[in-house]
Amino acid sequence: MNRELRKTVIAGNWKMNLTPSGARKLINELKPLIDGVTGCDIVVCVPFTDIEAAREACEGSAVKVGAQNVHFEAKGAFTGEISAEMLKECGAEYVVIGHSERRQYFGETDQVVNLRAKAALAAGITPIICVGELLKEREEGITEEIVSMQTKLCLAGLSCEDVKRVIIAYEPVWAIGTGKTATSDQADEVCGIIRNVIAKLYDGKTAEAVTIQYGGSMKPGNAAELLGKYNVDGGLIGGASLVAGDFAAIVKAAGQ
Numbered sequence: 001m002n003r004e005l006r007k008t009v010i011a012g013n014w015k016m017n018l019t020p021s022g023a024r025k026l027i028n029e030l031k032p033l034i035d036g037v038t039g040c041d042i043v044v045c046v047p048f049t050d051i052e053a054a055r056e057a058c059e060g061s062a063v064k065v066g067a068q069n070v071h072f073e074a075k076g077a078f079t080g081e082i083s084a085e086m087l088k089e090c091g092a093e094y095v096v097i098g099h100s101e102r103r104q105y106f107g108e109t110d111q112v113v114n115l116r117a118k119a120a121l122a123a124g125i126t127p128i129i130c131v132g133e134l135l136k137e138r139e140e141g142i143t144e145e146i147v148s149m150q151t152k153l154c155l156a157g158l159s160c161e162d163v164k165r166v167i168i169a170y171e172p173v174w175a176i177g178t179g180k181t182a183t184s185d186q187a188d189e190v191c192g193i194i195r196n197v198i199a200k201l202y203d204g205k206t207a208e209a210v211t212i213q214y215g216g217s218m219k220p221g222n223a224a225e226l227l228g229k230y231n232v233d234g235g236l237i238g239g240a241s242l243v244a245g246d247f248a249a250i251v252k253a254a255g256q
């Protein structure tokens, strides 16, 4: 984690959990627990239907609100989809894109992830782009190739300035919701690989400026070690973000 060069960001990904009243309750529990923490940005990425309630509940606190997906077209005949402008007006400042659950259950490709990232950036929303290998790919020794390819395709066509506004989340699929965490060295290694890809695509200075999170069973007990690594600039937290005390403890491990 290198605060001098880039932002540390702790983001909760609530996935498909909580109604607006549940969102208000969780945020109201969280706020006093993280009051006064500095040194990291704090985000909760909530279901679409919770965005407005979450934004209202977060008012006056350091907690920002994000969404969990965005459609890539600005408007039109796309039944069931939500545009970046819609998110923006409701108060979302971040959006998770290309999460492995969307890749696995909804057939999302790196090309679609790239389009979504561009739409978010155009609306002034920070995309949190997820990449990560499957267990089989790690076992086959192709983690570097897979994650490098995902990073290149997801960033295709973005300018240097755009890329500095992007957050990348390295989420090894085998560590998501399994209780199995990557070791801090594994997380640091792959976040470093992603940073090298960005350095080659752009330049070293740009690569050093990009926030690269780790996600996958991050919890209070392992957060400090993961977040202590040079290339790990924060976390994307699933299960533990639904428990105010646990999420606050992770925020404190990242903050000052």
Ligand code: 13P
Residues within 6 Å of the ligand: 013, 099, 171, 175, 176, 177, 178, 179, 215, 216, 217, 218, 236, 237, 238, 239, 240
């Ligand atoms: P868990 O923290 O529940 O493993 O989920 C990680 C994740 O998918 C965050 O996007």
